[in-house]
Amino acid sequence: MNLHTSVSSLDTVITNVGGDVGAQSVAAGNTLDVTTMNDTQVNTNQYTSSVDVSSYLGARITDIGGNVGVQNQAVCNSASVSTDPTVTAITNVQQCDAVDPTAKAYVDSWDIGGSFSLANTAVGNTFEADSNASSMPVDNLQINHSGVTAKTTANVSNVAGTVSVTSAAIGNNAQIVHYSTTQ
Secondary structure (H helix, E strand, O other): OEOOOEEEEEEEEEEEEOOOEEEEEEEEEEEEEEEEOOOEEEEEEEEEOOOOEEEEEEEEEEEEOOOEEEEEEEEEEEEEEEEOOOEEEEEEEEEEOOOOEEEEEEEEEEEEOOOEEEEEEEEEEEEEEEEOOOEOOEEEEEEEOOOOEEEEEEEEEEEOOOEEEEEEEEEEEEEEEEOOOOO
């Protein structure tokens, strides 16, 4: 349970690097990562009620010999469960009542010898589960009462490789992968 503000802010100037460059800023209300190799029962209940869950990334990245990767993310609640037993049972409840998970990215970049990528994401609730258990019941409830905003500005020029710029605002996201090891 998170009842307070979560804010991340990164301002950086990076220039004249012979190799690769990475910059990342993340703000989160609650996160959970469960990895087991045993029979598992996971009950998780995440609740975020705060004024602000926001991440800001401002960067000027120039004269780079390799690749440039920039990531910015704000998320209310995040849960990931990965197991490889006979039985996995998961109950996931997530509620985002923050005013607004907001991700803002402003990037100026030029003279890049490799590729350039920028990913800016804001998420209310996200849940991921994967298992090869023969029995895998999953109960998932996600409630988002928040405005979700991703604002992205990128000025990019003189890049030798590929350029990728992504901006995403997602209320609720769930991915469940159940795979079999028998043939």
